[in-house]
Amino acid sequence: MKLLLFIFSLFFISQSIAEENSIEYKIKAGYLYNFTKFITWPEDDIETFNLCVLGKDPFGSILNPIENRTVKNKSIRVYRIRSAKKTKHCHIIYGASPKQLKRLDSNSLTISSLPPKLTVGEARKFSRYGGMIAFFLKDGKVKLRINLGHLRKSGLDISAKLLEIAEVFEGESND
Amino acid sequence: MIKPLKNLSIKKKLISILLFSSISGLVIAAFLLLVFEVSDFKQNVQNDLSTMSILIGNRSTAALTFDDSELAKENLSSLEQVDNIQSACIYDIYGDVFTSFKVHGYQGSPCPDKYNGQTTYFERTLLYVYQPIMLDKELLGIVYIKADLENTFLRKIQSITLLFAALFLATVITFLLTTPLLLVITNPLNKLLKTVHNINDKNDYSHRAVKQGSDEVGELVDAFNDMIATVEHQNTALTIAKNHYLALYDDNPTMVFHLDVNGVIVSVNRFGAKQLDLTSEQLQNRSIFDFIHPEDKLAAQILFDLCIASPHKVHKQEIRKICRDGRVLWVRETVRIINYEDQQYNFLLVCEDVTETRRLSEKIVYQASHDALTGLVNRSEFDGVVQKSVKEANENKAEHALCYLDLDQFKVVNDTSGHLAGDELLRQLGIVLKKQIRKKDVLARLGGDEFGVLMSHCSLDEAYHACEKLRNVIRDFQFAWEDKSFSVGVSIGISSINDSTGNAVDALKEADAACYAAKEKGRNRVHVFRPDDEELASRQGEMQWVEKIQRGLDEDRFVLYGQLIVPIADNPQENLHFETLVRYIDEQGNTIPPGAFLPAAERYNLATALDKWVIAHLFEWLEQHPDYLEKLSVCSVNLSGLSLSDESMLNYITETFEHYSIPTTKICFEITETAAIGNLNNATKFIQQLREIGCSFSLDDFGSGLSSFAYLKNLPVDYLKIDGLFVKDILEDQVDLAMVKSINEVGHVMNKKTIAEFVENKEIFDLLNELGVDYAQGYGIAKPVPLDELL
Numbered sequence: 001m002k003l004l005l006f007i008f009s010l011f012f013i014s015q016s017i018a019e020e021n022s023i024e025y026k027i028k029a030g031y032l033y034n035f036t037k038f039i040t041w042p043e044d045d046i047e048t049f050n051l052c053v054l055g056k057d058p059f060g061s062i063l064n065p066i067e068n069r070t071v072k073n074k075s076i077r078v079y080r081i082r083s084a085k086k087t088k089h090c091h092i093i094y095g096a097s098p099k100q101l102k103r104l105d106s107n108s109l110t111i112s113s114l115p116p117k118l119t120v121g122e123a124r125k126f127s128r129y130g131g132m133i134a135f136f137l138k139d140g141k142v143k144l145r146i147n148l149g150h151l152r153k154s155g156l157d158i159s160a161k162l163l164e165i166a167e168v169f170e171g172e173s174n175d
Numbered sequence: 176m177i178k179p180l181k182n183l184s185i186k187k188k189l190i191s192i193l194l195f196s197s198i199s200g201l202v203i204a205a206f207l208l209l210v211f212e213v214s215d216f217k218q219n220v221q222n223d224l225s226t227m228s229i230l231i232g233n234r235s236t237a238a239l240t241f242d243d244s245e246l247a248k249e250n251l252s253s254l255e256q257v258d259n260i261q262s263a264c265i266y267d268i269y270g271d272v273f274t275s276f277k278v279h280g281y282q283g284s285p286c287p288d289k290y291n292g293q294t295t296y297f298e299r300t301l302l303y304v305y306q307p308i309m310l311d312k313e314l315l316g317i318v319y320i321k322a323d324l325e326n327t328f329l330r331k332i333q334s335i336t337l338l339f340a341a342l343f344l345a346t347v348i349t350f351l352l353t354t355p356l357l358l359v360i361t362n363p364l365n366k367l368l369k370t371v372h373n374i375n376d377k378n379d380y381s382h383r384a385v386k387q388g389s390d391e392v393g394e395l396v397d398a399f400n401d402m403i404a405t406v407e408h409q410n411t412a413l414t415i416a417k418n419h420y421l422a423l424y425d426d427n428p429t430m431v432f433h434l435d436v437n438g439v440i441v442s443v444n445r446f447g448a449k450q451l452d453l454t455s456e457q458l459q460n461r462s463i464f465d466f467i468h469p470e471d472k473l474a475a476q477i478l479f480d481l482c483i484a485s486p487h488k489v490h491k492q493e494i495r496k497i498c499r500d501g502r503v504l505w506v507r508e509t510v511r512i513i514n515y516e517d518q519q520y521n522f523l524l525v526c527e528d529v530t531e532t533r534r535l536s537e538k539i540v541y542q543a544s545h546d547a548l549t550g551l552v553n554r555s556e557f558d559g560v561v562q563k564s565v566k567e568a569n570e571n572k573a574e575h576a577l578c579y580l581d582l583d584q585f586k587v588v589n590d591t592s593g594h595l596a597g598d599e600l601l602r603q604l605g606i607v608l609k610k611q612i613r614k615k616d617v618l619a620r621l622g623g624d625e626f627g628v629l630m631s632h633c634s635l636d637e638a639y640h641a642c643e644k645l646r647n648v649i650r651d652f653q654f655a656w657e658d659k660s661f662s663v664g665v666s667i668g669i670s671s672i673n674d675s676t677g678n679a680v681d682a683l684k685e686a687d688a689a690c691y692a693a694k695e696k697g698r699n700r701v702h703v704f705r706p707d708d709e710e711l712a713s714r715q716g717e718m719q720w721v722e723k724i725q726r727g728l729d730e731d732r733f734v735l736y737g738q739l740i741v742p743i744a745d746n747p748q749e750n751l752h753f754e755t756l757v758r759y760i761d762e763q764g765n766t767i768p769p770g771a772f773l774p775a776a777e778r779y780n781l782a783t784a785l786d787k788w789v790i791a792h793l794f795e796w797l798e799q800h801p802d803y804l805e806k807l808s809v810c811s812v813n814l815s816g817l818s819l820s821d822e823s824m825l826n827y828i829t830e831t832f833e834h835y836s837i838p839t840t841k842i843c844f845e846i847t848e849t850a851a852i853g854n855l856n857n858a859t860k861f862i863q864q865l866r867e868i869g870c871s872f873s874l875d876d877f878g879s880g881l882s883s884f885a886y887l888k889n890l891p892v893d894y895l896k897i898d899g900l901f902v903k904d905i906l907e908d909q910v911d912l913a914m915v916k917s918i919n920e921v922g923h924v925m926n927k928k929t930i931a932e933f934v935e936n937k938e939i940f941d942l943l944n945e946l947g948v949d950y951a952q953g954y955g956i957a958k959p960v961p962l963d964e965l966l
Contacts, residue, residue: 037310161234161238164243
């Protein structure tokens with residue numbers, strides 16, 4: 001019921017957004033949440049599950065309803081962040097630029113007490129820059145491209161099921 | 176269901192039970208097997224398909240989450256290899272078809288377009304599986320699988336059928352193997368049953384059942400055998416008791432009937448049935464009256480009525496029963512009522528056969544009233560008949576004739592051919608006479624050679640003619656005995672029985688007197704008694720003499736006469752010799768010769784008394800005349816035959832000798848040849864004893880019985896008196912002469928003196944002298960005179 005309500009609310013919100021973008025980002029917002037079901041984060045001391053949108057926020061209010069939900073009994077918080085420096089407590093980071101991706105990598109190595117960060121971005125090349133999951137459109141549908149090597153190196157555990165529906169990119173280069 | 180089984184044999188029952196349990200077990204097993212197999216199979220298929228759908232759902236979570244229907248379709252296509260599945264779909268969270276799949280060759284749409292909240296269900300052979308796809312407790316979609324199990328079901332049913340067939344076969348084999356085992360139960364029971372039938376059919380309780388085991392049937396056999404042993408024992412005891420009582424009943428020498436109230440025979444003992452010449456069975460349900468003499472039926476009915484009238488009494492009577500073969504049985508019946516059933520009167524009838532007793536008593540009655548020799552009515556019966564006739568004549572003024580028949584010359588037959596001949600003659604004459612008289616007349620033998628005939632309703636004239644006829648018949652009758660032939664005559668006296676006849680004795684006396692008169696007139700004639708017949712009235716026959724002799728003895732009405740006997744040859748030593756004779760002086764003073772009263776004295780047992788009177792009075796006379804006694808050589812006294820066998824006579828004679836002091840040598844006793852021969856033993860003894868004291872004896876009327884020579888040797892007599900019948904015709908008749916001569920010679924040879932009677936003249940005397948006879952007696956020498964005239 002909750003789910004239906006949520007879906008309903010998502011659909012209701014989208015009415016107020018521009019037509020083309022709103023449906024695409026609505027799906028992407030859902031996908032962001034759905035990743036938590038197929039990817040496992042190691043245990044940490046942070047009280048909430050933090051979803052951080054770096055830079056420009058393409059979602060707008062569409063993302064807000066996610067905060068009603070939980071991941072492993074942790075309530076989800078959406079943060080809209082300008083600088084990559086302030087992403088230490090983030091579990092998922094959307095929209096990082098290739099530069100920011102590099103900094104994120106070094107941070108995560110130095111401070112082990114912080115959670116590994118799942119980096120999600122737009123377009124296929126995102127994975128080539130070191131992003132872990134990239135959204136891309138194919139046949140009018142939102143598809144995923146996963147940089148498996150990077151993902152694994154970060155310490156996140158990914159479900160094979162997720163791999164089945166995605167394009168898997170084995171490369172590891174940061175350029 | 177149980178009812179039709181009831182009458183089946185145990186074997187069939189057992190088989191039925193076996194069959195029923197096997198088949199029902201088989202059917203139930205098959206049914207349960209089918210149900211379990213099918214439900215199990217369904218469950219399994221459902222489980223399998225559910226598991227598959229879970230797997231598919233699981234694998235499709237990502238596809239659903241990230242809207243990858245291709246992948247989902249790929250996942251579904253893995254069902255291609257799974258049996259029974261026709262189609263499958265995955266619905267998304269909105270209930271729309273996310274992706275679908277159908278096996279190759281399946282026609283129609285793979286799944287409904289919209290999911291409406293159904294759960295897994297079977298529809299006939301179709302299985303619809305709806306499996307929710309969950310991810311972290313959130314519903315992502317539904318996996319739908321449609322499977323058709325028809326073929327698999329058919330295979331299952333086939334295999335179950337096969338299994339059932341195998342089981343059925345096994346059951347049949349088991350049943351066939353088990354059936355012979357039923358004998359273990361049925362055999363002992365059948366054997367027991369056979370024994371029971373055997374016992375029942377043959378009533379033979381000696382059979383015993385054979386025990387075949389120690390189970391319940393074995394115990395039953397033991398108990399049965401014990402029971403049969405008891406039954407056998409009791410049966411034997413009962414049979415013995417029954418036979419015992421049956422023998423008492425059946426062999427009881429009386430006839431025992433059980434009759435119903437109408438006299439129908441309910442049962443009868445064997446002896447009774449045998450008496451009637453039938454069997455007990457044949458007599459059953461016959462009426463007792465069928466076997467009762469017609470004349471006694473009324474008496475029998477009255478007896479039964481009496482029984483009913485006084486039921487507590489026992490009633491008896493003698494009646495006649497008729498046997499099947501017509502024999503008549505006299506029985507003494509004893510009847511009483513027995514209350515047998517339903518208060519119905521029944522009779523117990525016991526009959527004792529008294530035929531023999533009746534026959535004997537009838538015989539005694541007959542013998543008492545009939546003469547044994549001739550079978551004719553005897554004197555006492557005849558007296559009764561006469562008495563009745565007199566009474567009847569007095570009452571009805573009727574006239575009857577009473578005839579008295581006395582045979583002439585019968586004595587000759589008796590003396591010459593013996594008593595057997597005489598008896599036979601009397602018997603034949605009885606038959607001859609019987610033929611001559613009418614049926615209503617009565618012929619009787621009154622004694623010796625006397626007969627009586629009572630001719631009822633017969634006048635004297637008629638009687639006279641009838642008697643003349645009788646006389647002629649008797650005269651013409653030739654009696655043959657051995658080589659001799661005899662003819663006899665008869666003297667008949669007739670008296671009338673009419674209303675003036677006083678009593679039967681008078682009538683008999685009159686007939687007797689008439690008969691006597693007929694004899695007096697010369698025998699072989701008929702004389703009719705007339706009250707005015709003076710000649711007859713003076714001599715009323717023998718019967719009146721009984722009284723006269725008695726009175727004569729008391730009143731000394733007899734007188735003694737003597738007739739001299741003289742020696743024929745000149746013999747000077749010979750003194751006086753006479754024979755003592757007796758006469759009767761009647762009331763009128765007439766002198767009656769002994770021929771009138773001696774036969775009566777003989778017949779009525781007065782002869783001995785008369786002899787004693789004669790001896791006493793002779794001895795007294797001799798004592799009173801001692802001079803004459805002195806001159807007397809010997810004096811003869813007649814003794815009757817009865818005196819010879821009278822035990823008191825010897826004593827009387829010796830006492831009288833002593834009383835009158837008469838020398839015994841002077842007395843000679845004369846006895847008749849017939850009297851001596853009739854009592855030869857007594858006579859011999861008598862003669863010997865008196866001769867021992869000195870008396871002498873002479874044999875009177877010698878020669879009249881021609882058989883007498885033989886006896887002469889044994890009779891120790893001194894004198895032979897030759898019968899006067901021979902002597903009187905000695906001059907004319909050569910046979911008589913020869914007889915006298917031979918008697919004289921025989922006498923002399925035997926050392927006896929001879930005396931000739933009836934010597935009536937000098938010529939006879941001279942001839943006797945020539946012949947050498949010793950003495951002579953007769954009218955030609957001296958007539959009998961009173962004793963006193965002898966002096």
